[in-house]
Amino acid sequence: MDDEYTSGFKEPCAQCCAVDWGLTDEGRFYCRSCHNVIERTKEVEDSNFNPGSSRVSTISSKKRKLKQERGRQWMVCEGFQFILMDQADALVKLGVSKHFKDEVLHQLWMLYLHRSQQAYTNTPIRSCTAVRTEPPSFHISSHVLFKLGSLRTAHSPLTPPPVSDNSDASLYASSVDGSTYRNQRGGTSHLMTMKKTLVLLHLGLVWARQGLTLSDLLRLVNEGHVPYVNTFQAFPEEMKLSGSDSVIFKVLKVPPYEQVHKETENLIGFLQLPAFPPISRQSLLHPASLCLRYLMEVNLPDDLYPWVCELMKFAQLDDVLQNRYDPFLHRKFPHYDVQAVAIIIVTMKFIFGLNDHVEWESSTRASQSPHSGENRYVVM
Known part of the structure; x- marks a missing residue:
């Protein structure tokens, strides 16, 4: 049903350059490949509109306003993606190359979503999400730093299941998979955590051969130059956060060096990364x-x-x-x-x-x- 509203919109996604748009419950366009939500909305002709009736206009206005206050349902990895990009923006402002964010970190994040079966996979960990049979090919240009193999599998869009307008959940929207995420969190080390955002940043900095070591990164986080503690408070207004969701994103302190380094080695093995680029004598990491x-x-x-x-x-x-x-x-x-x-x-x-x-x-x-x-x- 979404295709009749999105077929005429051919603009590529600003995040992943894919042209594959869907609609959220609120009628906003989102990218089925990377789940980026944009400001564009579907155009609907109201058959009940009567120019001579101010009562009809008033009711429609209140309904739209209430819909905005309810927010929208979202996935936990969307929240971590927002945090990770916010942290990357802070590093770029501090002098890190944009190449680190736009190519290296973005590719690491997509690879993580694929390995953890949260996106870019035929077998998503969420049973409530339907798998599309004819997805667009997932293509990464030849100049990227590593490949995701011959990954041309079905994309599993982070589209939340439909919720009735009369249900209590729609009054205060929260993450769709929050409870499942919390239940699985203790049984596996592969689900995303706040600590892993620092690990991905560290891996991206080393791959891009930037002059920031792990101790530099942790110092910037401790000094507040890179957001980490209470970053969920900066979530967009549409991503309402319930008390149970805050447990996933809330941290009280920055993890110590050895914990982050150990988590780095674990994540490297999980992502099955190839050999990193050589550290030449001209590199600041030499x-x-x-x-x-x-x-x-x-x-x-x-x-x-x-x-x-x-x-x-x-x-x-x-x-x-x-x-x-x-x-x-x-x-x-x-x-x-x-x-x-x-x-x-x-x-x-x-x-x-x-x-x-x-x-x-x-x-x-x-x-x-x-x-x-x-x-x-x-x-x-």
Whole structure:
């Protein structure tokens, strides 16, 4: 039935460039491929309209107003998609390349929806959603960073089941699959969580070889530059959030480094990602670049840097392929920031003979000196 209203609209979706439109219960157009809802609505001719009757016009106006106040039904992954794009926009404003959001992160999100059978699949985890028999092909252009294989399966649009206008659910619309999501959440680790939004951001940043490590990302989140806590409060007005739904999206604190890194390795295995692009010496994620950055941040002598590079060469850590994730060569995802700091510490131990006693003695002498109130670093 939707096709008679949407067949004349040939504009591609701004999110995925697909031309496959459907209608929500409120008559708004949504993309069946990525579930993006746009402002366009269907045009309906009211046969009961009477130009001479103000009573008919008044009743219709109130009905439309009530319909808007009810909001619309939505899927949980729509909420996470809104949060993820909001976080990506914040990173782009901070200087991250748009290539990270428009191509890398978007592709990771679509791949996750496919692997978790929430979209782009013939066997959706929601039994209430009908599978279309003749979907448009799911095509990714050749310049993207990785492929979803020969994925030309039926799309499972996130279309909520019809709800009667007289039902209580329509008075205060919430997520359609919230209860199912909460029930399955404890039995599997593959459903989306707020922590996984940080994991997807981290994976996207590394794939795009941006100069933000995991510790940088968590610091930006802690400082409020990247939204994370109470992000659901910024949901669109049409996506009304009930108390039970808020449990899914509400977090009280930012997860620690090791938890996010462990979740990153788990998600990589679930998504079955191929080898990441090589980390060249010009990349800001290369150990040489990170070591130089950390040496400057802690105000250590510049003369340390050549020795740091020598140690990296001796340990073969300057190899381009050594610093990228490859599921066939390295099962562990690299700790880029931790590795760089470790190289600096080992170099200082070699040069200055640090053994965890000299450092404390130097710190004690510095604290007892007349200039102990100054912010300075003492090596020996």
